[in-house]
Amino acid sequence: MSKYDVIVVGGGPGGSLAAKIASENGLKTVIFERGRMPGDKSSSGCGLAPRIFRDFDFMKKMDIPSLKIKYQSLHMLDDNLEERFMMQWSTSDLGEYTEAREYFQVDVYRRDFDRFLAGLASESGAELRTGTLIDNVLKDPQGRVTGVITDKGEKVEGDVTIAADGAVSLIAYKAGLRNKWRPDEITLVVDCDFQAPRKRIDEIMGPEEYCNEVYVSPLYPATYVAMMPEGFHVGLGQWIGRFASGYGERPYEYLRRVINSKPLKRFIDRLQAKPREFHAHLLPWMPRFPTKTYGGGIMLVGDAAGFACPLEAEGIHYAMVSGKIAAEVAGEAISSGDTSAEGLKLYEERWKNSIIGEEFSAAKEWAELWAGIFFDPKQWSIITPLANNIMFWASWSNPHIKNLQRQISKYKENAPFLLEFVKSYIYPLLRKSNFPLFRSLLKLGWMWFRAKKRKGIELIAEG
Structure with a gap:
């Protein structure tokens, strides 16, 4: 022995x-x-x-072959899988x-x-x-x-x-x-590995502009597109407990829907990419120590x-x-x-x-943020239009002050959702990070809105 x-x-x-x-x-x-x-x-x-x-x-x-990712981007799609908002940031x-x-x-x-x-x-x-x-x-x-x-x-x-x-x-x-594992401790992740010519990747993205992306929509959980030395991965996941309880559709159906969406199809076509392998694996995602x-x-x-x-x-x-x-x-x-x-x-x-x-x-707070937002497609039916409206005030459609009034009116209409979002996901993280000033400001803001002291906003919204 x-x-x-x-x-x-x-x-x-x-x-x-x-x-x-x-x-x-x-x-x-x-x-x-x-x-x-x-x-x-x-x-x-x-x-x-x-x-x-x-x-x-x-x-x-x-x-070994590698790509240094210097940019990240977030794409928000509507229920027609049309892109409505995109933001990109660097290190x-x-x-x-x-x-x-x-x-x-x-x-x-x-x-x-x-x-x-x-x-x-x-x-x-x-x-x-x-x-x-x-x-x-x-x-x-x-x-x-x-x-x-x-x-x-x-x-x-x-x-x-x-x-x-x-x-x-x-x-x-x-x-x-x-x-x-408990059903809320383990996720099922599926992804499709695409092969693309490295020369084509560099032509489209530039050797100094490699970017990984996240796509969100009311029709599927958050999906990642991760660039690789010879192509890229398109993948998504969800906690096993949600799939087991009949939450949503099968993961493969979600993935197929993503890949067939217009933004992804354009991306795949531009890179002359071909599907190479389909993967499925389990991944721990713990909401606790x-x-x-x-x-x-x-x-x-x-x-x-x-x-x-x-x-x-x-x-x-x-x-x-x-x-x-x-x-x-x-x-x-x-x-x-x-x-x-x-x-x-x-x-x-x-x-x-x-x-x-x-x-x-902060495992509980981070996991709840992801579960409540990125793993919950229905949230994006509200978030995406709100994000799309962020710059409406700058539109040339009408006088800018009138645009601003319409914009504030729309956010006022969604105030209960926004306040619940802050209360459920943002405030717990700031509280965990132990910033007394942020905690105090959020608490005051919450009290202010609950007391309906919004006369100034109402006057602007009413014009």
Whole structure:
């Protein structure tokens, strides 16, 4: 029977980084990857946050096809799938470090990125075993995980097992850390990968103007268009609980509707793009702090732990951060001779005190914002016309003061919706961010409107 200090299950970003650090710290480490090679994923592309390049020096060695995304845009469509409003923005000078000021993210293919990280792990001394599925764990009489069992029945012992086997973590289940995700903790994401000539992408978007986009409409949940080195992805998702309860339509029908909309069809035609692959995968989207991320002899990292951002479900950075923390805690626990749950408790303490815990401190508020707005198509039947009217005052249709009166009248008509929007989604986030001034102003504004002290607005609206 093989024996290791650290067993890593899953050759994705979290698993490979955990193996790299464990090996660099002198621990005998093995990675088990079920694919033929790391990066053989159902979802072929991803975005790397600028903080990945800030936090991990080895990222400077990355030499794989990529696109630096410097712009983002939001497109609002009506129920005829006609575009009514669009806004675009670039990176901000508020970025605290160089990378954050230069780009929003770096888009790459997982096949390239995962193999890059797995290669670094191998160079550090970790053993990489591909084409091997781990379908069970070994336990001692006290329930501590002492190793894993492959689908071929091979038993492999290890002092610490790091589960980086994705959202549907068989290891988490077999170790007794989790049963199924709750319906409001996991999303189903579908996307279509399009292939487009890189030359054509550069001609249309320019090598310095790569832009990722979000499309919203009363007819489907928010849809992303993410540019890739050889094309782009069009995708959308929704919480499993909503699909299971009959909310809306099947995800494929939503996606088909998006792709066939006029704005997307124009975009696809301009880039001379062709559909290449259809993907469907599960993605954690937690409205609360993840629980049970460790036990005796085992720690969960990345999607297996539920560490996807509660605002937009970005998970690569958190997988790498949690993989690093897990490897460091494993080394300390092995050195002290205590790999029990008590010995690995430090893992949870550290990730809660890291950037992961900081992000999840507002998990409820971020998730509710996304659920109530971007995952709720009916909201856009009101939001889109309001956004479309933002600049109506500048129209040449009538004297500008008359346009302004009509505009204010329209917003007055929708005041209950706007106030509920602020109360439900904006105020909770500002309150969480602990800005007393904003809290006070919002509270005063809410009291003012509730008391119907709007005579000045009514006079203007009435002309």
